């Protein structure tokens with residue numbers, strides 16, 4: 244079932260890119276725990292073997308085959324699937340990747356779904372580059388338009404040592420992530436709050452969407468410097484980090500662009516947004532503000548100039 248295509252097809256250009264963050268990855272992980280725990284992996288296929296970072300395709304297939312899926316978990320933006328025999332499959336969906344639970348047949352080295360529903364009808368689900376065959380007749384497929392997704396197969400006990408995981412900051416939804424801990428992290432940092440919130444080595448899992456949303460709720464300007472934030476401001480940012488991330492997990496993530504749930508369905512956070520990509524719209528606090536977009540290096544920030552002042 245192995246195949247490899249070495250040329251990249253033309254990809255559509257977009258003005259902006261939305262990358263999966265903690266809520267999108269968490270939604271996939273919860274879906275995996277419902278659907279695939281206890282199943283055995285029978286085989287694997289890809290047309291883009293470069294996405295497998297730890298093995299050549301043949302070696303990957305022989306190493307992953309016959310292993311049972313024990314559980315799925317998340318660390319930052321990584322999906323971790325623990326397998327029998329002390330191995331863990333790490334999947335980073337990167338820019339446009341999302342994992343699907345469905346059925347496909349390979350026709351001319353291209354997966355074609357045999358299912359009805361969103362996996363077939365939604366164009367965002369049509370870029371399956373990597374498949375794990377499961378013993379319930381279903382498959383896990385990684386749809387990844389831009390081919391930046393990464394797959395690693397590593398020893399479970401060594402996960403904490405691999406470079407992608409080693410230096411990550413704490414998980415913001417963990418019970419150990421207290422206000423005290425957040426204050427300690429912030430007092431060690433300098434720079435603009437938007438960038439600090441997005442720094443994976445400070446806090447894990449927050450990117451462009453949710454940093455804008457957190458700061459809108461907290462009433463803090465994205466360019467405010469961390470070292471200038473007082474105790475009250477830090478407490479309110481902390482509160483809304485947890486509030487926004489939980490709200491977005493509850494909404495099954497943001498599907499404005501590529502991301503879909505494990506069943507190929509859309510999340511709904513894009514309908515609940517307060518700031519991100521709402522440039523020119525009235526602030527939902529009805530304070531007369533119009534959401535503004537500014538550049539911070541190569542990234543953008545969206546905020547209300549009325550209730551988020553510098």
Ligand SMILES: [Zn+2]
Nearest residue numbers: 526532547550
């Ligand atoms: Zn406002």
